[in-house]
Amino acid sequence: PLPSSALSQPVxxxxxxxxxxxxxxxxxxxxxxxxxxxxxLDFLLSCIGYCVGxxxxxxxxxxxxxxxxxxxxxxxxxxxxICGIPIFFMELSLGQFSSLxxxxxxxxxxxxxxxxxxxxxxxxxxxxxxxxxIAYVLFYLxxxxxxxxxxxxxxxWWNTDLCLDHHVIKAGNTTFPVNITNTVSPSEEYWSxxxxxxxxxxxxxxxxRIRWNLCLCLLLSWTIVYLCILKGVKSSGKVVYFTATxxxxxxxxxxxxxxxxxxxWKGIRFYLTPQFDHLLSSKVWIEAALxxxxxxxxxxxxxxxxxxxxxxxxxxxxxxxxxxxxNAITSILAGFAxxxxxxxxxxxxxxxxxxxxxxxxxxxxxxxxQAMTMLPLSPFWSFLFFFMLLTLGLDSxxxxxxxxxTAVTDEFPYYLRPKKASFSAVICIALFLMGLILTxxxxxxxxxxxDDYSAGFGLMVVVITTCLxxxxxxxxxxxxxxIHMMLGFKPGPYFRACWMVLSPATMMALLVYNIIKYQPSxxxxxxxxxxxxxxxxxxxxxxxxMIPLGMVVAVFREEGTLWERVQQASRPAMDWGPSLExxxxxxxxxxxxxxxxxxxLMVHMRKYGGITSYENTAIEVDRxxxxxxxxxxxxx
Numbered sequence: 185p186l187p188s189s190a191l192s193q194p195v196x197x198x199x200x201x202x203x204x205x206x207x208x209x210x211x212x213x214x215x216x217x218x219x220x221x222x223x224x225l226d227f228l229l230s231c232i233g234y235c236v237g238x239x240x241x242x243x244x245x246x247x248x249x250x251x252x253x254x255x256x257x258x259x260x261x262x263x264x265x266i267c268g269i270p271i272f273f274m275e276l277s278l279g280q281f282s283s284l285x286x287x288x289x290x291x292x293x294x295x296x297x298x299x300x301x302x303x304x305x306x307x308x309x310x311x312x313x314x315x316x317x318i319a320y321v322l323f324y325l326x327x328x329x330x331x332x333x334x335x336x337x338x339x340x341w342w343n344t345d346l347c348l349d350h351h352v353i354k355a356g357n358t359t360f361p362v363n364i365t366n367t368v369s370p371s372e373e374y375w376s377x378x379x380x381x382x383x384x385x386x387x388x389x390x391x392x393r394i395r396w397n398l399c400l401c402l403l404l405s406w407t408i409v410y411l412c413i414l415k416g417v418k419s420s421g422k423v424v425y426f427t428a429t430x431x432x433x434x435x436x437x438x439x440x441x442x443x444x445x446x447x448x449w450k451g452i453r454f455y456l457t458p459q460f461d462h463l464l465s466s467k468v469w470i471e472a473a474l475x476x477x478x479x480x481x482x483x484x485x486x487x488x489x490x491x492x493x494x495x496x497x498x499x500x501x502x503x504x505x506x507x508x509x510x511n512a513i514t515s516i517l518a519g520f521a522x523x524x525x526x527x528x529x530x531x532x533x534x535x536x537x538x539x540x541x542x543x544x545x546x547x548x549x550x551x552x553x554q555a556m557t558m559l560p561l562s563p564f565w566s567f568l569f570f571f572m573l574l575t576l577g578l579d580s581x582x583x584x585x586x587x588x589x590t591a592v593t594d595e596f597p598y599y600l601r602p603k604k605a606s607f608s609a610v611i612c613i614a615l616f617l618m619g620l621i622l623t624x625x626x627x628x629x630x631x632x633x634x635d636d637y638s639a640g641f642g643l644m645v646v647v648i649t650t651c652l653x654x655x656x657x658x659x660x661x662x663x664x665x666x667i668h669m670m671l672g673f674k675p676g677p678y679f680r681a682c683w684m685v686l687s688p689a690t691m692m693a694l695l696v697y698n699i700i701k702y703q704p705s706x707x708x709x710x711x712x713x714x715x716x717x718x719x720x721x722x723x724x725x726x727x728x729x730m731i732p733l734g735m736v737v738a739v740f741r742e743e744g745t746l747w748e749r750v751q752q753a754s755r756p757a758m759d760w761g762p763s764l765e766x767x768x769x770x771x772x773x774x775x776x777x778x779x780x781x782x783x784x785l786m787v788h789m790r791k792y793g794g795i796t797s798y799e800n801t802a803i804e805v806d807r808x809x810x811x812x813x814x815x816x817x818x819x820x
Contacts, residue, residue, distance in 0.1 A: 216601040218283065218594075218763075219416060221493050226421030228503055233428030233579030234486050235511045238317065238548070239479050241576065245519035246543035249455050251471050252462030259463065259472035261512070267690045268476040269508050270682035271647060273675075274654060275482060276500040279491030281666050283763035285590035286485030289492075291757035294741075295750065296653050298734020302646045302727040303485040304591050309638035309723060310484070311584040312615050313631050315409065316622040318577045319401035320549060321570050323379060326401075328566040335374035336557040342378040343370065350533055350558070371554035379549070385626030388633065388716045392625030399623040406616045408578065413585050414605055417493045420582045427579040434572040435514075435521055441565065442524030451527020454537040455519050470697050473690060478639070479511060483647035486583035489590045496767040501671055522547070529555040548573060585611070629707055629716075636705045637720030642727035644695040649731060651688045657754050660684060669769060669805055670762075770805045 221227050248256040282289050287300040327334055334340070338347035348367035376382050385392040412423045442448055462468045481487065491500060523537075529551070530537045542551050556566040589608050593600040600607050622631050654663055660680060668674045705712045705720065712720075735753075742749035761772035 216597070218597075218601070219418060219493065220495060221417055221421050223421065226417065226424070227490060227494055227498065228506065229424040229428040230417070230421060230490050230579070230583070231487065231503065231507045232510055233424045234490070234583040235480050235507055236428070236431065236514050236576060237479075237481070237580040238573060238577050239475075240511070240515045241518045241522065241573065242544055242547045244475060244479070244515035245455060245522045246541060246547065247471055247475055248519055249523070249541060251468045252459040253454070254456040254458035255460045255462055256468065256472065257516070259469045260475065263469070263473040263476045263690070264508060264512060266682060267473060267687045268480050268482070269504060270679055270687050271482045271651065272480055272487065272508055273501065273504045273679065274651070274683060275487040276491040276504060277663075277667050277670070278654070279488035280494045280496070280498060280500055281670055281762060282760070283492050283494075283496075285492060285592075285594040286488050286587060287591040288594040289488060291760040293653050293657050293754050294757055295735055295738045295753040296649065296657070296731065297738060298731035299646055299649050299653070300485075300591065301734055302642060302730035303483065304588060305727045305730060306639050306642055306646065307484050307486075307584050307587050308615065309634060311581065311588065312619045313622060313634040313638070314577065314581055314584065315405050315615070316402060316619055316627070316631055317545070318405040318574065318581060319398060319623075320379065320545070321573045321577060322401045322405055323398065324549065324553065325567065325570040325574060328563050328570060330563060333553070333557050333562050333566055334378075335371040335553055336562070338370050338373075340370075340374075340378070343373050344368070344377070347373055350554075369550070369554050371557070372550045374553075375549045380628050381625045382628055383625075385624070385629070387710065388626060388629035388712060390626055391621060391630070394620065394624050395627075398627070399620065402616065402619060402623055405581075406612050409581050409585055410609060410612045412578070413582055413589065413608055416589070416604055417490075417586065420579075420586060423582070424579050427575040427582075431572045431575045432514075434568050434575075435517060437568060438565070438572070439517065439521045439524070441559070442521050442528070445524065445528035445559075447528045447531030448524035449527060450531060451523035451525070451529075451537050452520060454527065454541070455523035466697070470694060473694050475515075477643075477647075477691075477694070479515065480508060481580070481583070483643050483650070484584065484639075485587040485591065486580075489587045490583065492590065496670060496762055496764065497672075499671065501673075522552070525552065525555045529558065532558050629710070629712070632705055632707045633712065633716055633720050634723075637723045640724050641695055641698050642724040644691055644698065645728045645731070648688055648691050648695065651683065651691070655683050655688075658756065665770075665805055665808070669767075770809060 221230075248254075248260075278289055278292070282291070284291065286303050287297070290297040290300045336349075337351070338349045346366065346368045347370055349370055379398070381392075381395055411419075413420050443452075477483075494500070523541075526537055526540050530540050533540065540551055541547075552569060553566060556562045556569065559565050585608070588611055589604065593604055593607065621627060622634075624630075660683065663683075664674050664680070704717050738753040739746070739749045742752040744752070762768050
């Protein structure tokens with residue numbers, strides 16, 4: 185008798201063997217399996233870890249406070265509903281439906297593959313500087329492992345005569361008023377003169393020498409990231425169990441510590457007092473939309489990548505609401521943790537809160553560390569704070585890397601999928617080398633340039649294009665039908681209205697506002713030279729230029745007149761659709777290469793006996809399509 189393995193292998197008639205595999209070995213034709221998430225929570229926690237990043241701690245609280253305090257929550261939640269949730273859901277649906285990365289997913293309309301290339305360019309630039317911020321966090325993390333924080337006092341070699349230690353003021357029983365307008369806190373000098381050593385550089389054109397301690401921190405952070413994404417989502421999906429949940433634990437600890445300090449309410453009052461007159465200015469609405477946009481990480485391809493490792497029927501509708509609302513709540517909580525400490529600090533220093541409040545790296549590396557020195561057990565709180573920032577930053581960085589690796593391996597599955605680990609290593613090393621300029625004495629100028637321009641209007645253009653292609657070119661009806669096939673229900677009128685009109689319109693407004701209100705970059709009092717600005721703008725424009733470039737390539741690949749070529753290239757590719765045979769129902773049946781099953785549905789019934797609820801959906805969708813075709817024929 186034949187060995188059982190020969191029986192389970194379907195015997196292929198000679199005619200069906202593709203010419204490329206004359207030996208009849210079909211196995212070599214199939215790329216290695218992509219893999220899936222291993223656990224049920226892997227996907228959800230990865231999304232939460234990706235969306236909840238450093239911005240929630242250092243951008244949101246400051247944005248809320250400058251744009252009307254508590255009143256800012258009104259435009260924030262409205263913008264969340266208009267262009268946060270719908271686009272988040274759209275990106276997850278595209279990824280889960282096709283099981284493809286952000287480049288290969290453009291089989292949906294090959295004409296627009298440039299959008300995917302633009303995404304990858306943006307993500308690569310962001311990954312370079314985001315890891316540098318993690319390197320700064322590591323630097324401070326190690327610096328906190330002392331009994332006395334190094335930024336506590338003046339009198340170190342890096343301090344200047346302007347340095348003023350608040351402990352001295354407190355001790356001196358302020359009978360004489362201390363003039364603190366033109367003085368500098370020790371933490372500020374520690375950051376700029378010791379960590380960055382920025383006095384060694386005259387500007388962006390003169391980076392100076394490499395700071396070796398920063399360079400080693402950068403190397404360490406890349407090593408950590410590499411080890412976590414070594415096995416793709418199989419390994420990073422387990423690391424997020426820690427990195428996505430632990431920040432919440434620390435945030436609650438910092439919150440309790442902050443609220444129990446004297447003067448805490450002073451800061452919280454600043455943060456939350458609603459000033460409703462702000463709502464009449466367009467700036468506040470734009471700021472709210474920008475905050476949502478960057479905070480949810482829409483358009484970076486991270487969500488699409490994560491969803492592409494899901495099983496076909498995973499309920500991403502529910503996950504969308506969990507992640508987007510969880511992200512909003514985290515931002516608001518972080519605001520309390522930050523502003524309660526700022527209130528305490530303003531009371532200690534005897535200055536109003538608005539003089540100590542800052543955003544961005546200034547908050548994380550200057551103001552908050554200075555507040556930490558005023559607390560008992562300061563090294564412990566400092567360590568906790570930076571450990572929180574580390575875990576917040578790391579899982580966002582995993583997502584960026586996973587996006588780049590998945591995008592390229594899905595383009596060349598035969599060559600790269602078996603070598604995914606070594607390919608990830610190559611990318612990590614390349615991005616580390618590009619990031620070396622950020623470890624120089626003038627590296628901060630480069631970091632600001634990257635931060636301001638890499639994911640600015642380029643990202644907007646990418647998301648607007650994606651939205652329009654899916655709804656106009658691919659067709660709203662088809663997209664809704666795909667979701668129906670996948671989740672068992674059609675998206676309601678709210679999602680359809682947002683996808684068709686509201687989201688693209690809002691983002692167009694953002695884009696126009698960004699261009700009109702363009703302000704050159706600056707760092708402190710330093711103004712960037714013209715060439716640096718041009719370089720920055722080119723970074724943004726380059727990602728947009730990928731779109732027309734991709735169009736040209738796609739049109740050249742087709743045949744016929746120009747218009748025929750464009751039409752051909754904008755239609756979905758032959759193999760567009762669910763990646764697994766058993767999920768291909770309706771119009772996707774038998775469109776896979778080498779597909780020999782007449783109707784997966786019949787196969788399914790034979791295999792499993794009976795019809796599941798998703799089979800029912802598939803039958804409904806088929807019936808709907810037949811009815812629509814009949815209608816069209818009767819109209820002809």
